[in-house]
Amino acid sequence: MLLAGGLVALVVAALSDRIRRLPISEPLLGLLAGIVLGPAVAGLLDVRPLTEDHAWLHTATRILLAISVMAVALRYPLGAVRAQVRPVVLLLAIAMPLMAVITAGLSAWVLGVGVGAAVLQGAALCPTDPVLASSVVTGGPAEEDLPARDRQVLSLESGANDGLALPLVLAAVAIAGPLTAGEAALESLWQVAGAVVVGLATGWLGGRALRAGEAHGSTDPGPLALFTAVLALTVLGLSGLIHVDGVLAVFVCGLAFNGVSTGSERAADVPIDEAVNRFLVLPLFIGVGAALPWADWADLGWRGLLLAGAVLLLRRLPVLLALRRPLRLGWPDALYLGWFGPIGVSALFYLAMEAERLGAEPTVLAAGSLVVVASVVFHGATAAPGRATYRSVTRHGDQAETSATPGRADRRG
Template sequence: MTTDLLLLVGGLIALGVAALSERLRRLPVSEPLLGLLAGIALGPAVAGLLDVRPLTEDHTWLHTATRLLLAISVMAVALRYPLGAVRSRIRPVVILLAVAMPLMAVITAGLSAWVLGVGLGAAVLLGAALCPTDPVLASSVVTGGPAEEDLPARDRQVLSLESGANDGLALPLVLGAVAIAGPLTGAEAALESLWQVAGAVAVGLLTGWLGGRALRAGEEHGSTDPGPLALFTAVLAFTVLGLSGLMHVDGVLAVFVCGLTFNGVSTGSERTSDVPIDEAVNRFLVLPLFIGVGAALPWEAWADLGWRGPVLAVAVLLLRRLPVLLALRRPLRLGWPDALYMGWFGPIGVSALFYLALEAKRLAVDPTVLAAGSLVVVASVVVHGVTAAPGRVAYRSAARHGSDARTEAAPDRSR
């Protein structure tokens, strides 16, 4: 009953999303927000039609569901742009991964310790889980006609690539947090991180190269039909995820590396065919997940947090990323409107839920971590979903105003 109803409601919302299409991108709403609101309405807190236990009590399904959705999402990111464009954005993406992401983890951990009054272990678990920028929520900001009209290609590409790469590369931070909070030693965490990341890169490179070569060979011999071709990378993503699980390496990172490698090996026509399918799957698969999350929100655990929960959510949304991007504005070569926009739109979503569930799976995590973490995720889904469209319009206005001001200030050399 629960699964059938979830699929039915998710399908009905997906039909509405498909019908509205680009018009929805111009409204202060997103697919994850629609799913979340539907889950709340159907869940035990309101209608009681979806009878599920709170996330703080049952999180086993969450790890699997988010892992599958992240695989599709990071594959879509890897295929979204030509490889030449990806190479041109390496410098800012590396800065965001190597400098901004650890700083965001430290800031979030500090805010968690200060606001919630939790110990070091719980604070670093929250910091590590909430630091990555989510590719699923970010896709509603950087894709579609309105985004292409309002935002420069550089900003959209950097946000996309950062969100695709940092989901997998946040794992060493999470393992370090597990070492601080649990029985895992620092040396064990370092060795596991090395194996997970290095193994993921190797698996991704090999499978991406094999997939690209196989598809090119099939095209050359006329044996690949357009239908299977369009779904090829979605199937490839799940294949890589399964192989990574068997080898105990970072599956999300492996899929992202596989997608980039496939992007380089395959032809431009193959990438063009696969991108719309991956984007569509990413856009619609998010609905059942967030319906389930909305139904399983831990309202009682949130109430136990008292005023500290909302204060933490506001503090994290305002201080986790925006000050870091403003401080790195010059190294990132961003103007003020770009730094403000990219600093604000670093949403927290599916990747955070994935790592919160992973932490709970690895050790007996404090329920406060799941309660506070899920509250921050929901706050991000709501706030970033509501402000995405107005934020793009505000950026366009600010950028245009700055361009007009520079034009007026420039000396007239026509005389």
């Protein structure tokens, strides 16, 4: 596994920024490597299918998500974060529950499963993944082709909704299992409220500690670049001990740290952000590729493929188009953000959590993993062409608008 991850990382490093202009992504490269090296092809990685062994998946995705959402929280200045509060709140409060309902309905209709399995599927697949989204909104090509507002909205939505999807998952567990509605509501309140308190406190303390170190000249760039990753893991551990939403706590911690810090910390975190996006995802997706449940997919047959296609097309795009005016998006922006709401690490995290709480449900795990793979493939393959199409459409529209109104400045800046 280490050798495979290292070799793929060398390929990514050699391609450098050019990979952002190709119809492929780092998670897709890792997934393909895992398939080739796994039991389905070469047999060099002898692992059991996800439907049989998912314990490692919950831990691995939890750690990766924590580091990723910390990077999202520090990616932009706090002023830019405040400016996007309204659209992000709309996406979290309206779009995310609608995506869960749509996905659950599609699962019940296409797969013919019961209400319990359908709502488990809908809750697990509703959050927009920050790891896959980062490959869309970061890097030179993304900054050249996409407006800052679109990149910020997608980043912040993906960072926040990973933790805030937990109440939906707990509600699904209550419907599908022995957890009562009251127990699910109390646990959701404790986990979310506790995560906010833990995140605010640890972010403030971390920012103050780092500023004190800078004041005494004891913090140099090397440790500074790793500080936020270590802080994320610390918050994750504390959250696990007191049973609050660790991923949400880390995101809130990052925002609080962003507000307390001087700004140099955010600049120093760029290497960590890039490392998460390009390299830390590789071992996870190699493992996922090797552990894909091919036999369970075969049992799903055409229904699995139909579900994957229906979820990718109908889970998010119609919702974003319907919310275009409240979100203050033009048609190209609504179409772009509606398509690029990838399903990835966060979905695997919640699928594994549901399996730990209720016992593995092969249909839910198999169908959920198939949708994740479809998202990795199609969103990875369309990222570069999608940006190019967006750039072409918007620049053509700007030129037409400028020609119609002489002397008008380019609104994109």
